[in-house]
Amino acid sequence: MADMVFRLDPEVIVGMDVVNRVGAFCGKYGNKILITTEQGLHEKKLIDRLVEILETAGMETILFDEVQSQASQDEVEDAASLARGARCDMVLGFGGLKTQYTARLAAILGGSQLRLFDILDGKMEEKNFLPYVAIPTAGGDPFLFSDQLIVVDPRDKSPKLIKCPVGLAKLVIMDPSLESLGGKNASTAAFDGLCLSMEAYCSKKASFFSDAVLEQAIALYAKMMHSYVGNQTPDFSSDSVNANFLMSLGASVSAPGIGTALAYALNARFPVAKPWSSTVLLPYVIERLATARPEKIAKAAALMGENVEAASKADTANMLSDLIRRCMGQLSVPARLKDFNLSLDRLVPVAEAARNLEFVSFSPWTVTSEDAYDMLKQAF
Numbered sequence: 001m002a003d004m005v006f007r008l009d010p011e012v013i014v015g016m017d018v019v020n021r022v023g024a025f026c027g028k029y030g031n032k033i034l035i036t037t038e039q040g041l042h043e044k045k046l047i048d049r050l051v052e053i054l055e056t057a058g059m060e061t062i063l064f065d066e067v068q069s070q071a072s073q074d075e076v077e078d079a080a081s082l083a084r085g086a087r088c089d090m091v092l093g094f095g096g097l098k099t100q101y102t103a104r105l106a107a108i109l110g111g112s113q114l115r116l117f118d119i120l121d122g123k124m125e126e127k128n129f130l131p132y133v134a135i136p137t138a139g140g141d142p143f144l145f146s147d148q149l150i151v152v153d154p155r156d157k158s159p160k161l162i163k164c165p166v167g168l169a170k171l172v173i174m175d176p177s178l179e180s181l182g183g184k185n186a187s188t189a190a191f192d193g194l195c196l197s198m199e200a201y202c203s204k205k206a207s208f209f210s211d212a213v214l215e216q217a218i219a220l221y222a223k224m225m226h227s228y229v230g231n232q233t234p235d236f237s238s239d240s241v242n243a244n245f246l247m248s249l250g251a252s253v254s255a256p257g258i259g260t261a262l263a264y265a266l267n268a269r270f271p272v273a274k275p276w277s278s279t280v281l282l283p284y285v286i287e288r289l290a291t292a293r294p295e296k297i298a299k300a301a302a303l304m305g306e307n308v309e310a311a312s313k314a315d316t317a318n319m320l321s322d323l324i325r326r327c328m329g330q331l332s333v334p335a336r337l338k339d340f341n342l343s344l345d346r347l348v349p350v351a352e353a354a355r356n357l358e359f360v361s362f363s364p365w366t367v368t369s370e371d372a373y374d375m376l377k378q379a380f
Contacts, residue, residue, distance in 0.1 A: 010134070010145065010169040014245055016238065019050065019135065019175045023057020029131045029170060030089020032060045034110070036079050036103035037094040038067045041137065046178060050094055050135070062086045064106075067099045073154040076105045076116050083110030083130060090131040090170070096138035096180075097274065104149055107132035107168060119162055120153050131170040137180040139275055140193040140244035142200070142251035142260065144172060150357075152268040158353035159264040174245050179237035185275070187228045187331045189240070191324070192263070192275035194221040195282045197247045198300060199257035202293040205362045210254040215303055217246035222304035229330045255362040258372055259285035261354035269350055272340045279328065280337055283321040284378050290316070292364035337380045347376045 013025070026033060033054060041047045042065070051061050064079045083091055083106055091110060093103025108119065112128035134144065143149055147164050181189050200206065201214040220243035263278040290297040294316070301308050301320040308316050328335050337347075351373035354360065360367050 009147070009167060010172045012145075012172045012174070012245075014174045014241065016176050019173055019178060020053060022050070022133075022135070022173060023054050023059055025171055025173070026054070026059065026090065026092070026133055027057060029133075031058070032062065032086065032088045032090075033133075034062045034064060034079070034083045034086065034088040034091045034106065034130075035094055036067060036091060036099060036106055037063070037065045038096065038099050039065055041065075041095060041180060044180065046137065046180065047094070062088060067095060067102050073116050076102055076109070079103070079106035080109035083107070088130060090133060092133040092135065094135045094137065096136065097141055100134055100136055100141060100144070101149060101151070103134070104132050104164065104168065105151065106130075108164065116151075116154075120151060120155075120160055124163070124165060126165045129165050129168055132168050133171045133173075134169065135173045135175070135178065136244070137178045138185075139181070139189045140196060140247045142196050142248060142256045144248040145169075145252035150264055156349075156353075157269045158349070159261075159268045159357060161358050174241050176237035176241045179240055181240075184331065184333055185273075186240075187225070188273070188275040188279045188333055190221050190224040190228065190243075191279035191282055191328070191333070193243055193247050194218065194225070194324075195259050195263075195278045195285055196251060196256050197221060198282075198286060198289060198297075199260055199363075200247070200251040200254040201300065202289045202296050202364050203254045203257060203362045204364055205254045207253060210250045213246050214250035214254070215299070217243050217250060218300050219303045220246065225327050226305070229327050255359040257285070257289075257363040258354060258360050258367045258375065261357045261360050262350065262372060262376065264357070265350045265354040266337075266342075268353070269346075270340065270342060272342070276334060276340070277337065279333055280335060280339075280379050281375065283324045283328075284375050286321045286324065288375070289364065290320070337376065342380075344377065344380050347380070348373060351376055 091107040093100040107130045111130040112125040150159050197214050197217045220239050259281045263274045266277045267274040298316040301316050306319050352369045355369045355372045
């Protein structure tokens with residue numbers, strides 16, 4: 001079993017309407033706060049709610065709401081410049097995965113004179129940064145509780161894994177009342193979380209702690225998946241937040257794998273949301289994991305409601321991948337990468353970029369660029 005090294009830097013608050021106390025939590029880091037967010041959250045008045053809570057607590061808010069779905073150097077530099085120019089005391093990320101990564105980079109750059117290319121080229125000022133506060137509203141982040149971050153290099157549109165300064169993240173608030181996904185986006189977010197959980201569960205870095213946490217995450221994602229298929233109407237936002245928290249926690253002491261790496265690489269190069277490509281890749285990820293970690297895939301199948309008692313290891317793998325494909329079909333989500341108007345001959349750099357992400361080395365089999373490309377061809 002792998003050694004477990006575990007340190008959770010940020011303070012973490014999880015619960016319904018805990019965002020109402022964000023002013024008190026943030027007040028210890030200063031008075032002026034840059035809110036980095038996305039336009040879509042204006043529709044549900046979520047940004048107005050957050051600003052009102054912070055200003056009622058006596059804080060001055062500066063709003064940067066220009067985060068787009070695709071990676072952009074200008075967004076990061078503009079947010080960091082705004083934080084510097086306004087002399088902000090901290091940066092708050094309010095939104096999905098892209099928003100959180102933009103906010104974290106703005107916090108790193110906003111307290112120094114570094115530029116994005118400096119970080120990508122290996123430069124980092126370990127003490128000159130602004131405190132970073134995360135309030136995620138959609139999807140799960142495998143690096144939320146780690147000192148690493150995925151950054152897209154605009155020079156070649158490839159994802160890079162960088163190490164963040166120690167103590168950058170001060171606070172994470174996960175509140176079901178802020179969940180912003182619906183319809184197929186909610187479904188693909190559950191598949192994405194399941195892909196992340198499965199890979200971290202089967203990783204060479206997995207430990208007794210990550211196993212315990214990720215098994216609960218897998219069960220919750222399965223519950224959500226079955227509820228979407230059944231067209232049930234109850235509010236599953238609490239399940240989503242709890243599953244995302246457990247996945248992020250488990251992944252922080254384990255590691256995702258090649259499916260996650262390919263999803264990041266596809267999103268970096270093409271206008272395809274990471275959860276959508278993760279969904280397409282998930283059945284193929286499970287089939288590869290079943291060969292490398294058959295006992296864990298059997299346990300995951302049982303956690304997802306499959307009767308595996310009389311099944312062979314090979315049958316168990318087929319049962320689980322078939323279950324995922326059935327659910328994808330019933331939910332009418334894309335099942336092939338070609339559904340995103342991609343061209344197979346343009347995916348070779350994607351495979352190479354994904355394989356070069358450091359966490360792929362913890363996959364339970366030795367992944368080559370050819371392996372990564374084969375998975376893309378299968379999913380195409």
